[in-house]
């Protein structure tokens with residue numbers, strides 16, 4: 001795969017995650033918003049369970065954070081995903097571009113950097129747009145009812 005021409009290799013193939021410029025790092029995110037789903041932890045076993053409940057700050061229709069610049073201040077549980085932290089995060093979905101590139105795997109056809117179309121991540125059923133529920137309005141005690149299979153495993 002190439003970026004601008006058949007002779008110019010794509011930045012995500014030639015650079016490691018640590019070598020990416022900030023704008024390249026941001027562009028590598030596919031916009032699936034799977035990382036914005038709420039995870040529940042079993043207090044007895046420490047086992048983590050993924051739900052289809054999305055963070056209250058997520059615009060589900062756009063799969064975009066409503067306040068990206070201030071997200072960590074507004075939502076303390078929002079885990080920073082950066083070149084420094086990504087290697088230690090074990091719950092990113094198998095489709096996550098950071099996880100794929102960290103494992104030396106290629107991006108899929110639906111990734112916007114490959115398709116050239118930000119809609120393909122939704123059309124391919126990778127994003128949470130069509131089935132996530134907002135955390136707002138869901139009783140915390142009822143969250144366990146929304147546990148789903150974890151695509152990171």
Ligand code: SF4
Pocket residue numbers: 028029030031032033034035036081092093095096097098
């Ligand atoms: S799971 Fe990965 S690719 Fe998808 S939105 Fe989160 S950081 Fe971006």
Ligand code: SF4
Pocket residue numbers: 035036037055056057058059064065066067068071072075078079
């Ligand atoms: S604060 Fe924003 S980026 Fe963080 S989990 Fe919530 S919606 Fe996602």
